[in-house]
Amino acid sequence: xxxxxxxxxxxxxxxxxxxxxxxxxxxxxxxxxxxxxxxxxxxxxxxxxxxxxxxxxxxxxxxxxxxxxxxxxxxxxxxxxxxxxxxxxxxxxxxxxxxxxxxxxxxxxxxxxxxxxxxxxxxxxxxxxxxxxxxxxxxxxxxxxxxxxxxxxxxxxxxxxxxxxxxxxxxxxxxxxxxxxxxxxxxxxxxxxxxxxxxxxxxxxxxxxxxxxxxxxxxxxxxxxxxxxxxxxxxxxxxxxxxxxxxxxxxxxxxxxxxxxxxxxxxxxxxxxxxxxxxxxxxxxxxxxxxxxxxxxxxxxxxxxxxxxxxxxxxxxxxxxxxxxxxxxxxxxxxxxxxxxxxxxxxxxxxxxxxxxxxxxxxxxxxxxxxxxxxxxxxxxxxxxxxxxxxxxxxxxxxxxxxxxxxxxxxxxxxxxxxxxxxxxxxxxxxxxxxxxxxxxxxxxxxxxxxxxxxxxxxxxxxxxxxxxxxxxxxxxxxxxxxxxxxxxxxxxxxxxxxxxxxxxxxxxxxxxxxxxxxxxxxxxxxxxxxxxxxxxxxxxxxxxxxxxxxxxxxxxxxxxxxxxxxxxxxxxxxxxxxxxxxxxx
Amino acid sequence: xxxxxxxxxxxxxxxxxxxxxxxxxxxxxxxxxxxxxxxxxxxxxxxxxxxxxxxxxxxxxxxxxxxxxxxxxxxxxxxx
Numbered sequence: 001x002x003x004x005x006x007x008x009x010x011x012x013x014x015x016x017x018x019x020x021x022x023x024x025x026x027x028x029x030x031x032x033x034x035x036x037x038x039x040x041x042x043x044x045x046x047x048x049x050x051x052x053x054x055x056x057x058x059x060x061x062x063x064x065x066x067x068x069x070x071x072x073x074x075x076x077x078x079x080x081x082x083x084x085x086x087x088x089x090x091x092x093x094x095x096x097x098x099x100x101x102x103x104x105x106x107x108x109x110x111x112x113x114x115x116x117x118x119x120x121x122x123x124x125x126x127x128x129x130x131x132x133x134x135x136x137x138x139x140x141x142x143x144x145x146x147x148x149x150x151x152x153x154x155x156x157x158x159x160x161x162x163x164x165x166x167x168x169x170x171x172x173x174x175x176x177x178x179x180x181x182x183x184x185x186x187x188x189x190x191x192x193x194x195x196x197x198x199x200x201x202x203x204x205x206x207x208x209x210x211x212x213x214x215x216x217x218x219x220x221x222x223x224x225x226x227x228x229x230x231x232x233x234x235x236x237x238x239x240x241x242x243x244x245x246x247x248x249x250x251x252x253x254x255x256x257x258x259x260x261x262x263x264x265x266x267x268x269x270x271x272x273x274x275x276x277x278x279x280x281x282x283x284x285x286x287x288x289x290x291x292x293x294x295x296x297x298x299x300x301x302x303x304x305x306x307x308x309x310x311x312x313x314x315x316x317x318x319x320x321x322x323x324x325x326x327x328x329x330x331x332x333x334x335x336x337x338x339x340x341x342x343x344x345x346x347x348x349x350x351x352x353x354x355x356x357x358x359x360x361x362x363x364x365x366x367x368x369x370x371x372x373x374x375x376x377x378x379x380x381x382x383x384x385x386x387x388x389x390x391x392x393x394x395x396x397x398x399x400x401x402x403x404x405x406x407x408x409x410x411x412x413x414x415x416x417x418x419x420x421x422x423x424x425x426x427x428x429x430x431x432x433x434x435x436x437x438x439x440x441x442x443x444x445x446x447x448x449x450x451x452x453x454x455x456x457x458x459x460x461x462x463x464x465x466x467x468x469x470x471x472x473x474x475x476x477x478x479x480x481x482x483x484x485x486x487x488x489x490x491x492x493x494x495x496x497x498x499x500x501x502x503x504x505x506x507x508x509x510x511x512x513x514x515x516x517x518x519x520x521x522x523x524x525x526x527x528x529x530x531x532x533x534x535x536x537x538x539x540x541x542x543x544x545x546x547x548x549x550x551x552x553x554x555x556x557x558x559x560x561x562x563x564x565x566x567x568x569x570x571x572x573x574x575x576x577x578x579x580x581x582x583x584x585x586x
Numbered sequence: 587x588x589x590x591x592x593x594x595x596x597x598x599x600x601x602x603x604x605x606x607x608x609x610x611x612x613x614x615x616x617x618x619x620x621x622x623x624x625x626x627x628x629x630x631x632x633x634x635x636x637x638x639x640x641x642x643x644x645x646x647x648x649x650x651x652x653x654x655x656x657x658x659x660x661x662x663x664x665x666x
Contacts (some may be wrong), residue, residue: 014630015630016605045629194645195648200648
């Protein structure tokens with residue numbers, strides 16, 4: 001990600017666009033994404049910054065500008081889907097909705113507008129295209145509007161925004177944004193100016209374009225499943241003001257009594273909301289644990305010790321604590337976003353664990369909120385899925401599970417006792433979003449790590465020769481939801497596993513053995529000769545090799561002319577015992 | 587500031603803005619002389635000049651800044 005210094009001063013970047021554009025091209029590209037901009041007049045700066053920020057995040061965005069003119073009219077144009085975009089960014093301005101000669105909103109047919117927008121959103125949903133609408137802001141500079149009264153403009157904005165937000169509620173592929181909201185918290189003043197409108201044709205200024213480009217990049221990261229998974233935070237002067245070991249729990253600043261306390265309160269509220277959406281939040285703090293935990297016992301501390309996925313409160317280096325957190329949560333270092341007020345601690349982490357995202361904050365705690373908003377590491381502008389919302393309950397159940405395990409029970413007995421159930425279905429419209437998210441976020445148990453865009457997954461499920469199995473898992477503590485996918489295909493009497501992935505939340509439950517038994521049965525029922533599994537080794541998916549070894553799966557060859565893709569064979573004549581503790585339910 | 591010192595300052599700003607140490611400006615320099623000087627860059631340049639010289643162009647003045655000489659003349663007048 002691009003290294004930004006907080007508090008953020010956009011002029012440090014916007015007047016060095018050329019420099020940052022060149023620098024961004026040094027980053028390697030992991031993904032390509034097509035974005036089409038519709039309406040809103042001049043969007044060139046937004047497009048430039050979207051491209052720059054995206055490249056820093058490993059995404060090559062191909063941007064397409066629509067014809068000049070009203071966003072609302074353009075969405076009805078027959079060539080709206082030309083260039084096959086992944087995302088449409090639709091700018092609506094108040095003046096798109098009334099003829100200039102008749103600046104009176106009583107002529108506006110809101111029912112017709114609603115129908116048109118719904119039709120457009122439905123159309124995009126069926127084509128697996130994401131849309132983001134700009135909400136109307138009544139104070140945006142518009143061309144001269146004759147007798148249009150201010151309250152009419154406000155009323156127009158309210159009615160149209162209501163329609164847009166309703167469409168967002170009904171469509172998973174539709175989001176909306178407000179320019180004021182995107183820029184708020186960054187001391188980005190005067191985002192509109194009549195001079196810029198008349199001179200440059202931009203409804204908002206270049207600073208706002210900078211923040212909008214960044215916001216759109218964050219949405220795309222979210223669509224591609226590139227969000228971080230863990231927030232690791234320090235305690236003293238990060239979650240509360242003061243040093244609890246020196247000042248004592250009664251003297252730390254948290255709560256509404258002081259300006260500093262109010263900022264920490266907001267940080268804690270922000271973090272609690274992250275936890276509720278399924279982000280793992282852990283502590284890495286140099287403190288005496290019993291003293292530090294007293295901070296969370298205060299009534300005005302929104303966060304409680306129980307909310308955290310793991311606590312590393314000790315005198316170890318922070319990088320060591322972060323590695324330990326990653327081990328406990330089964331995630332990689334590149335899933336971590338780390339906040340700490342102390343620059344030397346940040347430096348220690350950044351130098352020892354270069355994959356961890358360490359924002360360059362200042363000692364002003366408000367900059368922690370700025371950094372969280374700017375980088376949006378957890379992609380909070382996307383709608384959370386059901387599996388996201390239950391993730392932290394599975395962390396709590398994992399804690400209970402490890403307590404049970406400590407009660408001198410064998411691991412097999414333990415697995416039997418927790419009543420693991422697995423339900424198989426195929427990828428369909430209902431579980432499409434979760435399947436896409438799981439495919440793109442899973443790193444460890446993932447045979448090929450091949451990321452998919454919505455359109456790619458849609459093509460896979462439309463192909464009759466593919467069998468796309470998903471499985472949902474529950475045990476007596478938690479319903480983990482959809483946590484595994486196997487992409488199968490039958491070719492020349494062979495069952496080919498094109499990819500198999502499973503969430504780290506359900507590791508070590510013998511689920512993979514149960515599913516191996518299941519696909520073996522499919523192959524035998526279909527009288528196929530063998531099962532071939534495709535495997536692309538990465539730094540993160542080495543545990544697949546252990547799975548292969550333990551189940552007698554042998555490497556056959558590399559796919560022709562491609563040393564990266566390996567083929568591994570499971571011999572159907574193997575007399576293997578599928579030892580698992582999973583009940584497959586229908 | 588004299589027109590000559592405005593030219594020197596503008597050259598510094600252009601070098602930094604276009605991230606190109608080889609830029610040398612004179613009064614006749616136009617967008618045709620600098621590879622990356624397009625309408626998009628023009629917006630950034632105008633805002634940068636406003637920030638550095640601490641004034642604002644109005645909309646019609648923005649439309650008349652077709653070469654460096656016009657920029658220098660207008661900056662010179664604005665600072666009087």
